[in-house]
Amino acid sequence: GQSLEQPSEVTAVEGAIVQINCTYQTSGFYGLSWYQQHDGGAPTFLSYNALDGLEETGRFSSFLSRSDSYGYLLLQELQMKDSASYFCAVREGQAGTALIFGKGTTLSVSS
């Protein structure tokens, strides 16, 4: 079967670093995406990893290990506005295929 596992909730304080893990078990794998969704809003694309290693985009970084079927999203210098839900999503096939989304991790940042 297909499954993506991520923690349901994470809490942190402003200025801290937080890591949101995602482990997956799917029939195919071409890459791992991350999306952010603020309460009442729509998911927005953050990053995509097709190869092993770390991709950095500003305060956010995403890591992938294909051999471990594992990835994470790293958020640095946390700000209150980072409070949101974060979803990992697996791309099972090449062009023209859909994503499989995890259940999401709710991040709460406090001052």
Added chain:
Amino acid sequence: DAGVIQSPRHEVTEMGQEVTLRCKPISGHNSLFWYRQTMMRGLELLIYFNNNVPIDDSGMPEDRFSAKMPNASFSTLKIQPSEPRDSAVYFCASSLARKGYEQYFGPGTRLTVT
């Protein structure tokens, strides 16, 4: 670009009524996805199209649900008849088929069936 456009933004209807949700994808995108989001089930893929052709509708919960994409700039999701358990936020998203990992979501339609 205006982004993905969905209408209506909110819909309240009575059980048994027909509901039609509309989506205009980003110009140039050739993949379109319909999702449903609830607290209990999370974000579920209902159906997706490539070049206006339905590719996978295995996520459509029942025959009460149907989706069409008559052209590259318009898609509809219809529920007939609607039931209270259909209450959810319905998102439409679009992407380039070769970059399906980077989807652009519309603002969603919040559907309440009483």
